[in-house]
Amino acid sequence: MAIVLGPNRYGKAETRVVRVTRDGGTHSITDLNVSVALSGDLADTHLTGDNANVLPTDTQKNTVYAFAKQHGIASPEAFALLLARHFTSSQETITGARVEIEEYPWNRLGPHSFSRDGSAVRTAEVVVAEPGTEVFGGLTGLTLLNSTDSEFSGFIRDPYTTLAETSDRILATAVDARWRFITPEADFDAVFGRARAAMIEAFTGTYSYSLQQTLFAMGKAVLEACPDLAEIRLRLPNKHHFVVDCTPYGLDAAPEVFHADDRPYGLIEGSVVRDDVS
Template sequence: MAIVLGPNRYGKAETRVVRVSRDGGVHRLKDLNVSVSLSGAMEDVHLTGDNAAVLPTDSQKNTVFAFAKKYGVGAVEEFGLLLARHFVDSQPTITHARVEIREYGWKRISGPHSFVRDGGEVRTALVHSDGTGGAESVVSGLADLVVLNTTGSEFHGFIEDEYTTLAPTDDRVLATEVTARWRHRDTAPGWEAEDWDASYLEARAALLAAFAETHSLSLQQTLYQMGRRVLAERAELCEVRMAMPNKHHFLVDLEPFGMDNDNEVYFAADRPYGLIEGAVLTDDAPGAPAAWS
């Protein structure tokens, strides 16, 4: 029986970089968490400890900081592609780069240089590149987007067995914390940062509109309608993947206190919770399983 080295990659995880752009007296702020993974001719370092093919992870971290200074930080997709292409183009032993970025939002308080951390969702980007002219993929997305409908949601007609205690309902609170990622058809090399930003904002708006406008018979149905809305409105996208935990809200029994509870007072339970996951894609979506990993 032979023992061989399998797929592998290495890199620098979670480099926290904050870039302040000082346009005269008005400042702009970008706050990122950048993770890099590289792969290529890495057999010797694993099998014999020969580091000749290895770009140190410390150098990867320094590159993130240097590029933030040299090129600035526009859209996270653009910054991720810039980094990924650099690592492959500049190092003959590196044949593939993976760059994952989480962007933390800040809102201007007042004046030119005062900000407050945005407590909303986190913008994400995942970039794969084999270098300039090679295969590439970009997956944009968001996490921690908490949404809630106070009505317009039902859940009934489900399987009932000897362990079922959940009562069917035709009016419930529907709440979830959306993690959504959407795959671009190509890396659009002619795009500017504004194009990536516009695509992100429009995809986010489509998610929210579908959530608000769908009369839900299940969270699965809502997930599908949200993904479908994004793809219907954004031709540059070909696949949406989502994870949506059901943030359960249970009616509180107020009868012991001589009170009715007509869908007014709820207990918000944090666990356990239902977890709904799914993908929605166009029938002509190019295959790119590596794009998501």
């Protein structure tokens, strides 16, 4: 039985780059975490230690900094495309590139002052390889909560089921979303804004009989609002809130105080796709 080298890649992970753009006395800031992974004709470095085909990971890091300086950062997706296309076009031995980016948001306090925004982190991923280029956008950690208009009942009951049915509960989640663009060219910032707004509107406007139902409503709303997208994948942890029984303290039983439980938690995952786009 032969033992052979399987698929492999290498790169520089989590290069932090902060780009300050100065427009007179008014500045803007872009804060990224960039990870690069390259693949191609790299068997020799694994099998014999010959590094002739290897672009050093330190060079990849330096390229991130240089491109941020030379080209600016129009959007995470555009910057990832720029880097991925550079690595695959400038090196004969590199035929595939994956660039993943997280963007950390900041709130403006003044012309050149900012505070870190604790809301969702924007994400982007670009894959350049045969047979083509794929661009993904998304976000992670968008925390949402409805204090009512959610219930859960009619589920399977077996000998181990103790969960009580409820007609009124808190529904909370921290959304991880990843969407795929139909083509590698789009107004990435506009799509991000529309997608985020559509998810929030669908979450707040849907009377939920299950988090699964809410997931589909959110994904459907994003695709309806963003014709540039082929699909969206959603990962929704169910952030459970349990009513605290205050009757032992001589208080009424109205459900007003809750215990926010962090684990274990239900995890709902799914994709919503256009059936006319591959």
